[in-house]
Amino acid sequence: MKAAGRVAPPSAQQVDGAARYATIVEPHRLDFPTVTRRLLILFALVAGLVAACGLTWTITWQHGIDNLRRNAAARVDRTTSALKSTLDRYESLPYLLAGHPFVQEVLDAPTPAGVERANRYLEDLNRRARATSTYIIRADGICVAASNWNAPDTFVGAEYRFRPYFVDAMKGGVGRFFGIGTISQAPGYYISQPVLHDGRIVGVAVVKLNLEWFPGADAPESLIVTDDHGVIFLSSVPAWKYHTVRPLSGAITDTIWQTRQYAQQPIAPLPVTIERMLEGGAQIVRVGGGRMAPRYLATRRALGEPDWHLITMASVDPVNRDARNATIVTGFGYVSLCLLAFYWRMRRARVREMIRSRALLQKAYAELNRRVAERTADLSQANEQLKKEVSERTRAEQELRAAHDELIQASKLAALGQMAAGITHELNQPLAALRSFSDNTRVFLERGDEASARENLEAIAALTERMGKITNQLKLFVGRARPRSARAPIARALRNVLALLQKRLQDVTVDLSLFDAQTGHRETFDVSADHPALVAHCDELRLEQVLINLLGNALDVIVGTPSPRIAIDIEVSDATLLISVRDNGPGIADEVLPRLFEPFFTTKEMGQGLGLGLAISSSIARDCGGSLVARNAPEGGAVFILTLRRAHVHAPDILTSGS
Known part of the structure; x- marks a missing residue:
């Protein structure tokens, strides 16, 4: 690291910063007369703001009211003439x-x-x-x-x-x-x-x-027409109709009631409060109670004959809004001028403070040069220590990279071991069947039963071909391959699996049933029939491989169970086929259930299983577009549900196609 020498003289920006720093660190002490003077200035400024806003409000409001009064007078004269001419037109x-x-x-x-x-x-x-x-x-x-x-x-x-x-x-x-x-x-x-x-x-x-059209809702202001008693019978505000603008005497009320002038409508006074009288007979009135009631400029004209009065009610809200806006603009302008004056004064004070702080800044820079020299020595020592740490970390990174390469090699060897173990597991069942068929063939040959011996030899050939296909299919567990668009008949796959496991199923009760989810009908499933409508999107060999694993696991768990039983249920819907394998064994432990489909996870004793059967079965189900799940049955035992996509073929009814 490069050592530091003398510090250069301060620039104008540094002097400005030091001045602000000195202003914050060393504030002025204000004496009592200074505080009093500033409070008086603030009070005078506030008073000036109030006076300017009040004067602006008064002038603007008065000007707006005068304009509103003149416009309202012109409109009420035009409206009165229009109503009078309409009545005169029908007078004759x-x-x-x-x-x-x-x-x-x-x-x-x-x-x-x-x-x-x-x-x-x-x-x-x-x-x-x-x-x-x-x-x-x-x-x-x-x-x-x-x-x-x-x-x-x-x-x-x-x-x-x-x-x-x-x-x-x-x-x-x-x-x-x-x-x-x-x-x-x-x-x-x-x-x-x-x-x-x-x-x-x-x-x-x-x-x-009919004069209901006259006080239209599109008028620029509210309009009412009163009769000779002061009752509002025409109004652009429906809520004001049949109210009075002045109290009625008892005699007039009786006359209105007897003549049924307003169909016995209740006549109530309109809550009108006169706030101010203006030039030309106009009034500022408030309709309703409370301070929030709307205010109007009322302009009245007499119609003559009949003795009616037409009153326009122009809202004062636009005038108040204009006066308020003008007052706000005045207030903002006044405050802006005050802020501009305050900024100019603060600018002058800061210039004076900068001049005073320059001397302090020179002294501070001399002290800074001394401290920089001391800090340079410390940084040089820290730099040497940092170089040592960098070299140690580089060496550790190289060792880590070598260990990583060794780990990759070990992973490759482990993968090869998993593939060998998977092949061993998948060939156990066919090898056992080969042993059984070969023993039976020897017995049949000793008896001279050549037909049975020939059937066993054909079965041995089929198993040998099946073992070859299994070794080719096991690569799907190591790397994902695209599933082939093959179709597998469910009945034939079950028939082959039951024949393969026939010896182990001798003392076990196997129940087969078929359930139609669309009709709700259930019947016993005859595995010997073809059932051409029950076809799944899956390779037949891979489907048999999954069923062998599921039935083999069920046979393993019901060993020693009184009255061992396995139920195979087939549920068919329009799009899917569900094959469930249920046993009456002890069930699956809760801590085992989440890890059931992990590779190399098994609950069997050493040498009886590698923990690959369910992992391979789940992989096959996913490749075929389906799924494989496991759970405990409510009545006891475990149940595995294989879901496959159904292949639609032209066939008779599902529940009768196999009969």
């Missing part, structure tokens, strides 16, 4: 209707023909005038003809003596009235005229108009 219609001969004749002397002629005339007039309904009432208050004469809710026959528009017309005046219909239950504006015949009043002609 009942007058013209009252002068028609059909109307006068039917009211003076009603006849069926005259009533029908009047009904059709009223229907045609109402359709052309685009009114809601048109009807005529006799002097006794009974409706004799109406434009809706053929409707289910016709007015014909209804009595209207209690209606104010009927009373006013019978007195010779013009009746104007807004109310809810007693028959249709629909609100409307009624205009009535007296019908004169030979100088006397014989009835009343009435035109009803």
